Amino acid sequence: MAKVALFVPCYMAALRPDDGGHARRVLERLGDEVQTILGPCCGQPAFNSGYRSEAKSVGRALLRAARGHETIVVPSGSCASMVKHYLPGLWAGPRGASIERMSERFVEFGAYVAAHPNVAALPLRLPGAVTYHDSCHGRRELGLTEGAVGLLEQVEGLDVRRLAYEDECCGFGGTFTVKEPEVSVAMARAKLEDVASRGVRVLVSGDLSCLAHLEATARATDQSLETWTLAELLDRALA
Amino acid sequence: MSPFRARARAEIEAGPPAATLSPILRKLVADSRDQLSTASPSDARARAQAARAYAVDHLDELQEQLKESCARQGIGYHRAATAEEAVALVTQLLGDARRIAKSKSMVAEEVGLTHALRVRGKEVLETDIGEYIVDIEGRGPSHITAPALHLNRARIRELLAGAGEDVPDDDPVRLSRAVRDVVAEFFGEVDAGITGANAVIANSGRIVIVENEGNVSLGVSRPRLHIAITGMEKVVADEEAALAVLQVLAPSATAQPLTAYTHFLGAPDEGQERHLVVVDNGRSEILADERYRDVLRCIRCGACMNACPVYTAAGGLSYGSPYMGPIGAVVSPLLWRDGRHADLPSASSLCGRCSEVCPVGIPLHRMLLDLRAGEAENGGSRVEKVAWKSWAAAFAGRQGRAASWLARLGLRAGGRLPGLPISGSRPIPAANPPRDPAMLVPLDSIEPEPERAGEPLPEDVVSAFRERASVVGAVVVDEAEREDGDRRVRATAAVASTGSVLLAGEAAARGALMDARRIVVEVDEASVVRFPQELGPALAGDGDALILTGASRTADIEKQIVRGIHGPQALVVVVGSGTAQA
């Protein structure tokens, strides 16, 4: 039985805290002992806006909270990529190198589950049809796509329909959606059209941030849509 | 509201740019990917990146060498430190030349050359079909390789009518030919040609220009004076490096294996003058800054904007700069240091698709992050600074405070996200959404997408060459009867993967080629190579050379291909084995 920490990122804790619970239950069904770190932030919003010293002090608090854990599972490709690829660069010299080593202990939820020794034994079953959305950071910086899709395809009875333009961004981009709302929404609508063209109404992703953005846009344009995190889908498929 | 946002909002409200752009760009991105995977060797991008990285790392040295090579070729070599100097130099070189045929050049756009020359009383015609159209429209190009991409055929017809060119319908063939005729007539009497350059080769002094329509062929051969204007970063070490760049340029830009004409211009013809104007205009400053110097590798292919979802949604004009899309968001604030483009680095969701497609490996989205950090330090709004400070204070401390910070933010936003043109804002989704089992039931079944697979290249280079040459629009035969108006030449080499032929020396003389009705090129089977990168030996020396890949064409209107613009309407390739041909 592995001991892992589950880092529930700030916006998940605020927007949809149940998703942390879903992730936790899946990890427990894999036989892990889970300790939750609820609500810190990886620093990405400030970092992406150019406010690096602010990002650094917030990132430092996360690393402090993660201290002592061998494996920290993050149910977000975006936060995991921030911690692994950008956070260490905020410290110069040997301090940066030691933070880089520490950042290697962070692993994205879908990737962790897909590589888990007990994954094949999970009794996953959920009749229905869904489509899958990648977060750009998960896809391009961490290469998570095949792992996540592989998990979905492992679910008995589930028809997984790939998007026609799977590698296009949904338009969230953190503060981008606040600074450039019209363009951000235009991008979301292109993504939602692709979803609708698959003939499904449940959209699954490793990243709640993309999902919240898409769901908000779907509601405002009267598109019938449920957005599920990968953790929620796996948890429901286990029930 | 940032200027980008204001412009993008107006564009989206006036009719979403994506309606025109999205289908075109999605197809282009997929076709480019296929083209790169079939027409180029697997290491094509790595080679191009290495060639450009070497050039950037040895820029001063290569410019020195280029200067000497130009002297050998009899090409005037001139440096311009600023946009103003570039305009002054070109004006001086033009002397009393009055009618000027200009072809596409991003640097000319950057320094405002056309406008400046007109103000000085010159008659300048944009001879590229897309440039001609946006010149009449007066809002500037919306894409670096397809300037009129934002205009649909109906609007183009209106614009042409406004300029006195009535076209009976909005068929892209007729529209393109109408512009072609205006341009062809202008070339009847022209004093000077101004072109850009896609690369300049340090060791030979050759100027490399790619084009599809034949307007560059005319512009560098008809008038007695040719001026090429280019950014100082466009230099490459040698022919090998130029070929490495060419091998990825057209596939990335237009999903073509190579453009219809690829010029390697050497010494000017008898009685002709040729000058090269090398523009700095802020590039030295970029070169000196480690964070951004690699952006000078850029070959202006436009692949990053083709792939950019922000560009697709906002359209190129929203950037308010001659350089748009991801490359524009990086390079505009670096070239214009007065802050006029300081908002562009924020016009990105940082999805990274640009960096993924860039054929020379520029980490565009990481540069955007650095630019944002620079802006936050030196500029940046006070309100935003204060907001991030308070955010950091909340999240760096105890978690209870972070939660209350988020709650406050939620309250202030009224529980809504900004940004929907129709309803003003969007509701933040519920924290514990109810789930309806019926939602898992699919609405309909869908056909799986057919697998896209580019045709693999036949193993045998001669059959591969025959096949690809016909794909790009050449007529491939074993024998050709002589016809009136033929220009018969012998190829120095041919390329299988692109279906191209290389003409050198007298065979490349553009005057004779452009006057012909047909070009008949004899290709010796033994001279066929697999990829453009193998043309190095055939390009030895510093003479004039020209690679032909199909006949002239344009895709400037809605990316619809129209064949047969300027010059010969057909390219006939006669394939045979050596001496039997002569």
Ligand code: SF4
């Ligand atoms: S940045 Fe890269 S993709 Fe964009 S235009 Fe330049 S070379 Fe092409």
